[in-house]
Amino acid sequence: MANPDAIIIGAGPAGLACAATMRGAGLTVTVFEKAGNVGSAWRRHYDRLHLHTDRSHSGLPGMDMPRAYSAYPSRLQVIEYLESYAARFDIRPVFGTEVSCLRRDGTQWCAQTASGPLSAPVAVVAIGIASAPYRPSWPGSEAYRGAIVHSSEYRNPAPYLGKRVLVVGMGNSGGEIALDLAEAGVNVALAVRGPVQILPRDLLGLPILTWTILYQHLPARLVDTINAPILRLALGSFEKLGLRRAAKGPRQMIDEDGRVPMIDVGTLGKIRDGSIKVRRGIDRLTNDCVVFDDGKSEGFDAIVLATGFRSDLRGLIPDMESVFDAYGRPRVTGQATDVPGLYFCGQTVSPTGQLREIGLEAQRLARDIGQYLARRRERRERLRVKAAFVTPS
Known part of the structure; x- marks a missing residue:
């Protein structure tokens, strides 16, 4: 597997949107997904679920949801849309591959997987916020028979x-x-x-x-x-x-x-x-x-x-306390963190709709990451030119 410009973790809406916008900006990406298909979280939701945001505000960058869909698309329609989105933009995630650890190695980010490591100058964590169910307990929970x-x-x-x-x-x-x-x-x-x-x-x-x-x-x-x-x-x-x-x-x-x-x-x-x-x-x-x-x-x-989800990403990215709050949630999403080359997408709730916000973040990240990689190339070229003029003693 050739080293790409960016590693994207997750093939839900955020991961797919980032892959599409970044590839549209001329970048190469590798998408890792621990499940066997795109939108795995949507496949686990309850049957009657419909989006609470309307169809016209829920499409990802470059592809509106079909007009034939319900005004508030169903769970199955969202899954169908994500599959169609991946096909349209030729996004081919590496399925069944969990990233166990993401570490910075010099100027690269190294993703550790069961099939071996992969490095890239950029890493985008697009794991959905519904990936870690929160299960409270109460006194007597162990005795409850239901x-x-x-x-x-x-x-x-x-x-x-x-x-x-x-x-x-x-x-x-x-x-x-x-x-x-x-x-x-x-x-x-x-x-x-x-x-x-x-x-x-x-x-x-x-x-x-x-x-x-x-x-x-x-x-x-x-x-x-x-x-x-x-x-x-x-x-x-x-x-x-x-x-x-x-x-x-x-x-x-x-x-x-x-x-x-x-x-x-x-x-x-x-x-x-x-x-x-x-x-x-x-x-x-x-x-x-x-x-x-x-x-x-x-x-x-x-x-x-129905107690929600609490995703703590500190285990995935150890030794990077500055990018997380006290609960292991990213301090910023949809923009550069204070660690070069590390980005998050879709990691916070939005008053204007989660899918809409994911789309906006993905477009912003594609632009910012392209500029970040361009600056890296310019620095390397300056160093190369400078080294060429150094005469050995």
Whole structure:
């Protein structure tokens, strides 16, 4: 395998977008993917999943999503799109190859794999943020006799028919999984520990993302102040449903805390009609019951942890503490880090849509990496010319 200009780790949306834009800039790349196909995370998501961002704002650079797709594309449509994207730009990842370690060796980055090392002057880490499920535990978890699964393992309601199910967490996955179960007639409750923010998927006939993009250059507090009255009108008072409204508005929550508000695709309606019950946060478990932090207890046959993901990349790139925060998340994404030749793409949530942000980051990285490599070549050429004029003594 010839040494490329750049190594890209991951063949999800971020890795594919980076490969396409960098190759378009005349750079050679090698894409490593530990799974056997592109978009592996999307293949693991639950069956009913649809994008919460509309089709027109979700295409990657150089290729729009087909107009034949749903306004909010399904999981299978996203997989089909990623496969078509890779084919169109002739991106051929090295499948079934995990990069166990990425180290800087002089002016090169060396990726260690089971099939041997590969070096390049640039490394782009495009591992999706949904690669490391977070699984909290509570006192009594070991005694609980029911099934406890993470949302990444949930597929559809079939295994839960006739059972009592508690979904933990009211983010987008939790809200939609609870809705999926409720629509199938499953006895389901949502455990909601703290205050929440909720957005409608569409507002005044337009996708909510359209409004977010419109306001993207305004301060977060101002945006939330402007939007608060119309959001209350669109959603009603969800405090009456046993939910607490967060003090921070939706945009401020994303910008300051990295938390994405729940996009309502029908969950509030099922809470209003009683199909989905709302419960407080979990205090502890018994062999067949959940005890909530308000002291009430209830029996459940299964618990679905819609508790998100926490990716710590320090094990992948050791001895590079400066590029990570205290949790092992990159300090910057979509731009140069403070270590020459190291870049990240798609490693943070965005108020204007994750796929859209990935596309913007990939285009920016292709430009910046091209300039970085050009400067490297110029320096080497200057040194070569200088050395040619040195007369041996």
